[in-house]
Amino acid sequence: MARSDDWLLRVDDLSVHFESSKGVAHAVDHVSFDIYPHETLALVGETGCGKSVTARSILRLVPEPPGSYASGSISLRNGDGSVTEILTATERTVRSIRGDRISMIFQDPGKALNPGLTIGRQLAEVFGEHRMSMILGNAGFDPEKPSRTATKIVQQRAGLLERGVYRLTHLRAPKALQKSIDDSVMQALADTGIPNPRKILGSYPHELSGGMKQRVMIAQALACDPDLLIADEPTTALDVTIQARILDLIHEMQQRRGMAILYITHDLSLVRQFADRVAVMYAGRLAEIGPSAGVLASPQHPYTQGLLAAIPRPATPRGQLAAIPGTVPQLIDPPPQCHFASRCSFAASACHQVTPQLLTIADKHDVSCHRFDTASRIDVSPQDMPSAATLGGVASS
Amino acid sequence: MTLLSGSLAADFGGTTDAVVALHGVKVHYPVKEGVLQRVTGQVRAVDGVDLSGPRGQTLGLVGESGCGKTTLGRVIAGLVAPTGGDIWVDVDATQHSEIERLRGVATEDRSPEDQASWKSLESNHRLGSMSRDKQSRYRRNCQVVFQDAFSSLNPRQLVRDIVGRPLRVHKEASGEDLDRRVIELLERVGLDSQHLLRFPHQFSGGQRQRISIARALALNPEFVILDEPTSALDVSVQAQILNLLVDLQKDLGLTYLFITHDLGVVQHMSDRIAVMYLGQIAEYGPTADVFNSPLHPYSRILRDSNPTLEDSLDTVKWDLSGTVPNPVNPPQGCRLHPRCPVARAECGWSIDDVLTDAERNTPVVFETISRVERKSDFRATVSFSEPEQAKKFAKRIGSLAAHEALEQPIRLDDKLVEVSFNEVSEAQLQQLKDGRWSSCTRTQNLGALPEL
Numbered sequence: 001m002a003r004s005d006d007w008l009l010r011v012d013d014l015s016v017h018f019e020s021s022k023g024v025a026h027a028v029d030h031v032s033f034d035i036y037p038h039e040t041l042a043l044v045g046e047t048g049c050g051k052s053v054t055a056r057s058i059l060r061l062v063p064e065p066p067g068s069y070a071s072g073s074i075s076l077r078n079g080d081g082s083v084t085e086i087l088t089a090t091e092r093t094v095r096s097i098r099g100d101r102i103s104m105i106f107q108d109p110g111k112a113l114n115p116g117l118t119i120g121r122q123l124a125e126v127f128g129e130h131r132m133s134m135i136l137g138n139a140g141f142d143p144e145k146p147s148r149t150a151t152k153i154v155q156q157r158a159g160l161l162e163r164g165v166y167r168l169t170h171l172r173a174p175k176a177l178q179k180s181i182d183d184s185v186m187q188a189l190a191d192t193g194i195p196n197p198r199k200i201l202g203s204y205p206h207e208l209s210g211g212m213k214q215r216v217m218i219a220q221a222l223a224c225d226p227d228l229l230i231a232d233e234p235t236t237a238l239d240v241t242i243q244a245r246i247l248d249l250i251h252e253m254q255q256r257r258g259m260a261i262l263y264i265t266h267d268l269s270l271v272r273q274f275a276d277r278v279a280v281m282y283a284g285r286l287a288e289i290g291p292s293a294g295v296l297a298s299p300q301h302p303y304t305q306g307l308l309a310a311i312p313r314p315a316t317p318r319g320q321l322a323a324i325p326g327t328v329p330q331l332i333d334p335p336p337q338c339h340f341a342s343r344c345s346f347a348a349s350a351c352h353q354v355t356p357q358l359l360t361i362a363d364k365h366d367v368s369c370h371r372f373d374t375a376s377r378i379d380v381s382p383q384d385m386p387s388a389a390t391l392g393g394v395a396s397s
Numbered sequence: 398m399t400l401l402s403g404s405l406a407a408d409f410g411g412t413t414d415a416v417v418a419l420h421g422v423k424v425h426y427p428v429k430e431g432v433l434q435r436v437t438g439q440v441r442a443v444d445g446v447d448l449s450g451p452r453g454q455t456l457g458l459v460g461e462s463g464c465g466k467t468t469l470g471r472v473i474a475g476l477v478a479p480t481g482g483d484i485w486v487d488v489d490a491t492q493h494s495e496i497e498r499l500r501g502v503a504t505e506d507r508s509p510e511d512q513a514s515w516k517s518l519e520s521n522h523r524l525g526s527m528s529r530d531k532q533s534r535y536r537r538n539c540q541v542v543f544q545d546a547f548s549s550l551n552p553r554q555l556v557r558d559i560v561g562r563p564l565r566v567h568k569e570a571s572g573e574d575l576d577r578r579v580i581e582l583l584e585r586v587g588l589d590s591q592h593l594l595r596f597p598h599q600f601s602g603g604q605r606q607r608i609s610i611a612r613a614l615a616l617n618p619e620f621v622i623l624d625e626p627t628s629a630l631d632v633s634v635q636a637q638i639l640n641l642l643v644d645l646q647k648d649l650g651l652t653y654l655f656i657t658h659d660l661g662v663v664q665h666m667s668d669r670i671a672v673m674y675l676g677q678i679a680e681y682g683p684t685a686d687v688f689n690s691p692l693h694p695y696s697r698i699l700r701d702s703n704p705t706l707e708d709s710l711d712t713v714k715w716d717l718s719g720t721v722p723n724p725v726n727p728p729q730g731c732r733l734h735p736r737c738p739v740a741r742a743e744c745g746w747s748i749d750d751v752l753t754d755a756e757r758n759t760p761v762v763f764e765t766i767s768r769v770e771r772k773s774d775f776r777a778t779v780s781f782s783e784p785e786q787a788k789k790f791a792k793r794i795g796s797l798a799a800h801e802a803l804e805q806p807i808r809l810d811d812k813l814v815e816v817s818f819n820e821v822s823e824a825q826l827q828q829l830k831d832g833r834w835s836s837c838t839r840t841q842n843l844g845a846l847p848e849l
Contacts, residue, residue: 046631047602195756209720239461239658241717244702266631269661269704296706310636311706312665314688319643321665323636327601 007034007077008260009058009102009228014072016053016062023332027053029284030071032358035228040254040261042275042292044268044307048328050284051264055230058262059102060086060094076101076228100130103221107233109213113205119216120201121159123185126223128158131184139180150177157181188223189216193249211242215249222253229254232264247274268307272296277364280304283339284331286358290365300367302344338370346371405447405681405826405834406485407493414489416539416620416652417473418449420500423481424468428725438725442468444676445482447826450620455646455653457667457684459660459699463721465676470622470656474541475524475532484524486535492518537567540613544625546605550597556583556608557593563615582611586641603634610641614649622654627662639666660703664688669832672696675724675732678826681834692835692846694737713849718757729774730821731838739847742802744838745821748777751794759793762786767812775804776817784811 016028028050035041043051056062058074074086076097086094106112114122127135132154133143141150154177155161182201189197192215205213214234221229231250235243251274254261263275271278271292279289280301288301299305309322326343338344341351350370358366406418423446425439443465450456450473460466471477473484485496499507499515507515519526524535543549550559561579564570570578580590586607597605606626613621623642627635639662645651657663663670663684670687672680672695680693691697694715701714719736722728728735730745735753737744748771755763768780781787791809794816808815826836829844839847 046633211720240660240702241461241698244704244714245716267704268632269706272706273704306633308706310632312636312639312661313706314664314685316665318665319640319647321636321640323640324633325637327603327634 008037009035010075012073015070017068017070019066025331026284031286033279035260038258039276042263042271042278045281049281051281055232055264059098099126100224102228103226104230105217105221105234108237109217118202120185123220124158124181127184128154128160130224135180139176188219192219210238214246228260230262288367301369302346303340406449409451412451414452415449416452418485421482422446422479425480441676441724452652454668457663457670458656459663460673464673466656466673470624474622485522537616538618539620540618541622542609542613542626546609555594560611586611602630606638620652624656679836692840693837694739695733731824746818747774762790779814781812787812787814
């Protein structure tokens with residue numbers, strides 16, 4: 001598979017396994033892709049295909065145990081050209097990346113915001129963690145030699161101190177310091193189009209509507225100008241009219257700030273409008289990846305074809321939707337085969353014996369299917385296929 | 398433009414009878430406050446809905462969360478009693494015109510024949526005043542498939558018990574006969590006898606929804622209410638379930654009420670659709686017409702917001718501003734007007750709308766407002782700190798509001814602006830063309846959707 005070298009984030013041969021009483025679930029199975037600066041990559045798939053686990057792995061948020069990173073690496077390129085290996089970095093390094101260089105917005109804003117903190121306090125956390133010198137500087141302190149007390153006060157205001165600790169330093173915050181925090185928070189809120197941000201500074205999440213909560217989440221995620229924004233189904237819990245506004249907002253913020261977006265969704269119709277490239281996942285593996293216009297216009301993997309045909313369109317006669325027969329296979333200790341073979345109408349014997357690899361079939365368009373060549377669907381015998389060993393030991397996983 | 402007469406409850410969609418017809422159905426829930434739990438208001442979940450379910454067809458009901466579509470479905474199923482209005486069951490066109498005629502006559506003015514006719518209609522067809530026997534027959538005849546197949550199937554019952562329960566309750570079958578009937582039903586929905594002795598948790602989401610459908614079909618109903626039957630499913634499985642539903646409708650001649658927020662699905666499934674907003678029907682008509690040339694701004698906005706794989710018909714996308722108003726105190730006039738992109742003052746402006754407009758469009762003017770003295774929702778004196786801004790404010794209202802909308806001309810007195818609007822009656826659903834209904838007052842006047 002052809003990959004150019006100007007990537008921002010590289011996911012290479014990532015496998016994430018989960019221990020369960022029934023065996024080891026291969027939630028993400030040898031997945032590789034790159035994200036380039038300023039682009040939007042959509043990661044599409046149905047429930048349980050591993051798209052969210054992939055996204056969480058990028059921030060190293062998969063709980064270990066039961067999860068474990070069984071293989072692969074995730075690399076983030078820094079501004080000076082050096083590379084940070086996220087999966088092997090220290091916890092301290094990963095913490096400094098989360099929310100600053102890579103941030104995430106979650107599906108349900110009602111659950112992702114802390115119900116016990118006011119909006120002002122929740123957003124202050126990001127600034128306290130990553131932008132301490134800016135806050136101190138704006139308040140008139142010398143960011144080079146910050147006063148210990150001032151730092152402690154900001155940390156306390158941002159909810160970053162343990163309770164016992166901040167009791168000891170429970171001093172009145174100088175007005176300038178509180179104002180500096182509030183100004184930064186209000187600026188972040190105003191950027192997302194929230195009218196009158198001062199009004200919601202003291203509100204709790206339950207007092208806001210769903211669309212407003214999602215705006216607060218976006219403000220929080222974009223507060224530190226990240227290089228990569230991971231949006232995990234950001235509009236699934238919202239109504240269509242609000243969905244359109246939130247997606248427009250994310251798009252507009254991308255135009256303005258030039259960050260890359262990893263957009264996770266199950267809805268292919270959103271991909272067309274919002275993504276430059278699309279990666280389709282099925283049962284833990286990448287089925288197809290390529291420019292979204294190309295993939296939607298001429299999908300090469302039978303699963304992508306099926307997924308597109310299953311969406312009701314005005315032209316489809318009623319009751320004749322092309323449903324994909326069967327259900328998603330179990331991910332526990334999968335045998336070496338194409339996971340889609342049991343539901344695929346083009347499956348040949350090779351599909352049941354050998355794991356397909358991503359092959360470049362057009363410009364930047366990769367497909368993992370033994371039989372992608374729809375024009376000439378000749379039976380491929382297992383002898384003609386590369387053996388499992390030459391495929392990098394995929395079969396042994 | 399002349400409007401056709403009649404009510405939407407009489408629109409039988411080309412057939413001669415309806416499995417159910419609704420007349421001004423209301424469901425209000427009391428809001429209680431304080432230690433004494435005094436009723437301080439009413440949540441108008443469904444607020445005066447006329448509708449009919451034409452036999453053998455699919456009626457789609459779309460709207461956003463909180464618009465009352467699920468409540469309306471529950472009322473029709475008889476699971477929630479309406480707090481106002483009538484639900485008529487199994488009426489044909491002649492009976493319906495009789496109902497329409499009698500509703501127009503006040504009870505005390507009715508002749509003895511009319512009274513007898515009304516009484517017989519009520520006792521035979523009106524849900525709530527029918528005999529127990531008839532009521533029970535309607536309940537058998539009208540079944541519901543719920544959204545969440547995880548919580549609508551009892552996790553401690555076997556499939557045999559879940560699907561067989563309606564048959565047992567209505568004493569249709571027992572013992573071996575029951576098993577045979579259940580297997581028949583399972584085969585109908587694409588499952589088989591090997592699934593008989595399993596628990597719901599052993600099935601996938603799609604299979605669970607199949608079990609729900611099998612249960613709904615157990616008593617051979619004519620009318621099935623599908624409340625978001627596929628919104629918890631993935632697209633590939635959704636396609637399987639939608640195909641199954643269409644096959645069942647063809648084979649068994651079912652009438653569907655399809656409740657959903659997914660426009661792609663409703664467009665695929667329905668013959669006619671009703672678009673709901675804040676407890677009322679905004680637009681009603683044949684599906685293709687409503688999608689291709691909407692007659693209500695809200696339907697247009699819904700269509701434009703819905704992401705599709707095709708290119709949209711119109712290049713200009715309409716957008717909704719603000720959030721859904723509180724259904725305890727819905728806006729007067731047209732309920733959409735505070736959020737509508739084409740709203741005019743005559744759509745039912747009140748003082749709040751003027752202030753919202755100022756806040757949104759002329760923030761500088763809004764900042765200088767020092768005091769708002771309200772005499773009512775429609776009359777107020779707004780004081781400014783600078784006379785210059787007061788002048789701008791008055792000028793803007795003058796340009797927005799037509800004279801008919803104002804009770805008195807705007808009075809400007811140095812730093813004070815006095816505004817008073819006419820109170821507007823509630824927007825009514827009207828038939829604009831054959832089979833096309835809209836409640837937008839501007840569309841009713843123009844005969845077409847106003848330009849943005």
